[in-house]
Amino acid sequence: xxxxxxxxxxxxxxxxxxxxxxxxxxxxxxxxxxxxxxxxxxxxxxxxxxxxxxxxxxxxxxxxxxxxxxxxxxxxxxxxxxxxxxxxxxxxxxxxxxxxxxxxxxxxxxxxxxxxxxxxxxxxx
Numbered sequence: 001x002x003x004x005x006x007x008x009x010x011x012x013x014x015x016x017x018x019x020x021x022x023x024x025x026x027x028x029x030x031x032x033x034x035x036x037x038x039x040x041x042x043x044x045x046x047x048x049x050x051x052x053x054x055x056x057x058x059x060x061x062x063x064x065x066x067x068x069x070x071x072x073x074x075x076x077x078x079x080x081x082x083x084x085x086x087x088x089x090x091x092x093x094x095x096x097x098x099x100x101x102x103x104x105x106x107x108x109x110x111x112x113x114x115x116x117x118x119x120x121x122x123x124x125x
Contacts, residue, residue: 041068052119058094060085062119063109077108 014020048065051057064074071089075082087093088105097105099113106113 041065049119055091058089058091059116059119060094060105061089063105063111063116064089067109074108078104 008023010022011019012022045062045065048057048062052059052062060074064070069077071082071085075085078085088097102113102116106116109116
């Protein structure tokens, strides 16, 4: 699983028919599907980043994709309606946000407020 970096715990019967934990790097089809899913996520993050750089979307879109959130989940984290979050995905509305609102988003994404505004400061690109 993920090039053998992580192991999953499976249970098997050992001596005396007792269950015993056994580590495994996964089953080949499972690993292929996981890698495909992560590749899809990486593509979505890259597309969101390109939209932000092109001025077609606000940095909130990039951070949502990067943290595997959607507007409904993010709205739950910050305590606002999803419609408000969807508006903040647009550069026009994002540009009018207060410092306090930006701090709420940054807290939800677990980043610094300046990283929210300037996506080039994110370390995991």
